[in-house]
Amino acid sequence: MTERIINILIQSFPKILVPGLLKTIPLTALAFSIGFCIAVVVALIQFAEIPVLRQVCRFYIWVIRGTPLLVQLFVIFYGLPRVGILIDPFPCAVIVFAVNEGAYAAETIRGALESVPHGQIEAGYCVGMSWVQIMYRIVLPQALRTAFPTLGNELISMVKDTSLAANITVTEMFMTTQRINSVYYEPLALYLEVGFIYLMFSTVLTKLQSLGEKRLASYGKR
Amino acid sequence: MPMLEIKNLRKSFDGLDVLKGISLSVEKGDVISILGPSGGGKTTFLRCVNFLEKADGGEMVFDGRHIDLARVSGREMREVRMKTGFVFQNYNLFLNKTALQNVTEGLVTARRMEKAKAESLAMAALDKVGLAERASYYPVQLSGGQQQRVAIARALVTEPEIIYFDEPTSALDPELTGEVLSVMRDLAREGQTLLVVTHEIGFARNVSSRVCFIEGGVMVESAPVEEFFGAPKEARTRAFIQAITSKEV
Numbered sequence: 374m375t376e377r378i379i380n381i382l383i384q385s386f387p388k389i390l391v392p393g394l395l396k397t398i399p400l401t402a403l404a405f406s407i408g409f410c411i412a413v414v415v416a417l418i419q420f421a422e423i424p425v426l427r428q429v430c431r432f433y434i435w436v437i438r439g440t441p442l443l444v445q446l447f448v449i450f451y452g453l454p455r456v457g458i459l460i461d462p463f464p465c466a467v468i469v470f471a472v473n474e475g476a477y478a479a480e481t482i483r484g485a486l487e488s489v490p491h492g493q494i495e496a497g498y499c500v501g502m503s504w505v506q507i508m509y510r511i512v513l514p515q516a517l518r519t520a521f522p523t524l525g526n527e528l529i530s531m532v533k534d535t536s537l538a539a540n541i542t543v544t545e546m547f548m549t550t551q552r553i554n555s556v557y558y559e560p561l562a563l564y565l566e567v568g569f570i571y572l573m574f575s576t577v578l579t580k581l582q583s584l585g586e587k588r589l590a591s592y593g594k595r
Numbered sequence: 596m597p598m599l600e601i602k603n604l605r606k607s608f609d610g611l612d613v614l615k616g617i618s619l620s621v622e623k624g625d626v627i628s629i630l631g632p633s634g635g636g637k638t639t640f641l642r643c644v645n646f647l648e649k650a651d652g653g654e655m656v657f658d659g660r661h662i663d664l665a666r667v668s669g670r671e672m673r674e675v676r677m678k679t680g681f682v683f684q685n686y687n688l689f690l691n692k693t694a695l696q697n698v699t700e701g702l703v704t705a706r707r708m709e710k711a712k713a714e715s716l717a718m719a720a721l722d723k724v725g726l727a728e729r730a731s732y733y734p735v736q737l738s739g740g741q742q743q744r745v746a747i748a749r750a751l752v753t754e755p756e757i758i759y760f761d762e763p764t765s766a767l768d769p770e771l772t773g774e775v776l777s778v779m780r781d782l783a784r785e786g787q788t789l790l791v792v793t794h795e796i797g798f799a800r801n802v803s804s805r806v807c808f809i810e811g812g813v814m815v816e817s818a819p820v821e822e823f824f825g826a827p828k829e830a831r832t833r834a835f836i837q838a839i840t841s842k843e844v
């Protein structure tokens with residue numbers, strides 16, 4: 374009995390890990406990068422208080438943060454075909470996760486932008502810099518350091534949340550585990566196994582996060 | 596023709612008239628101290644002159660260029676700022692940049708100067724304020740007086756027509772004001788045009804060529820330094836001078 378389970382676990386380990394490496398990680402990396410770019414733009418629009426666009430950004434954040442990620446996935450994947458928009462599962466997941474992350478990270482980055490002492494912006498103007506130059510060279514670098522720990526946590530959350538993509542037929546780690554389970558019917562062992570692999574991924578990221586935080590500790594030590 | 600002329604500068608905040616038509620004329624090489632009680636509008640005046648606040652009315656003639664202060668364009672602002680320097684009470688150094696990078700930033704980014712050339716100019720500027728050996732320090736690693744001297748180097752490295760100072764020593768511990776004031780005195784001796792809001796009566800008396808007294812949003816008096824302290828015309832100026840000099844004891 375236990376020998377059977379051990380054999381199943383050993384055989385299924387690479388079968389689960391491979392989609393982890395080929396689907397879960399690329400999905401996370403792509404969606405997080407795109408989401409990060411969305412977030413920077415959305416945060417800057419609000420920080421600059423650009424009329425109209427700013428309202429559009431508030432609306433986007435309000436909608437995305439106020440609805441479940443699973444619902445967003447279903448609307449885009451199962452809902453949009455009704456109006457003739459068909460997107461393959463993987464790109465669909467990338468889009469939904471990116472847009473979702475964009476909304477959360479935008480708030481993180483906006484808060485960090487506001488924490489940068491304002492006098493530096495005026496000093497930038499006084500040496501002749503433009504607003505864009507000041508943001509790019511002075512304010513954003515400081516804000517991103519402030520935001521780094523929170524963004525790191527968001528990335529780790531996203532790795533785990535990608536399991537939701539199973540619901541729109543992306544054969545990532547969790548879906549693969551479900552399939553293996555339907556053959557062997559060892560739910561306790563197999564779901565613990567996939568949980569363990571997620572834990573490994575998260576642990577690696579947590580380590581990288583604290584290494585990064587140490588390196589970014591501050592601009593000059595007292 | 597004056598290098599800088601401000602005419603009838605007006606500014607209000609939420610209905611409160613903070614500047615009620617201030618005029619000032621600056622010749623090249625002038626060192627002008629602006630004195631006055633707190634809340635009188637001195638900071639607002641400097642900020643309006645460098646467009647950190649938008650004036651409600653008034654004109655500026657700078658370097659032969661005529662500017663309507665209430666309708667100044669982004670381009671005009673940037674052109675004027677390219678030729679002026681500003682030193683804040685709170686230094687406002689770029690915290691993510693070293694002392695050297697603080698000084699090169701305006702050259703490299705705003706003026707597209709080659710990095711090597713900018714660095715050699717910046718080192719010379721840091722040397723002038725006595726901080727060449729602190730070039731690689733970040734602002735948090737510097738004392739207040741050192742930070743303010745870096746800020747002065749950042750303002751002077753672009754060879755501005757005029758440098759504005761807003762109470763450059765007010766945030767400093769008393770023992771650190773001397774190093775900043777002596778840098779400013781050196782600049783004055785070299786003929787750099789300065790416009791300095793200050794409470795340092797010694798600086799006003801010994802370094803400046805002209806002294807202005809602003810109170811209640813009005814330029815109460817503006818006179819050459821000997822006249823300002825020796826024979827002030829306005830009763831309010833006399834009262835103010837008496838109040839600050841009696842404090843000196």
Ligand SMILES: Nc1ncnc2c1ncn2[C@@H]1O[C@H](COP(=O)(O)OP(=O)(O)O)[C@@H](O)[C@H]1O
Nearest residue numbers: 608609613631632633634635636637638639640
């Ligand atoms: N951003 C602002 N909003 C509203 N009121 C302001 C603002 N800045 C300055 N004031 C007011 O304008 C007046 C002049 O202030 P300020 O120029 O700082 O004087 P000073 O530098 O001579 O002490 C004060 O009454 C101050 O409260």
Ligand SMILES: [Mg+2]
Nearest residue numbers: 637638639762
């Ligand atoms: Mg002031």
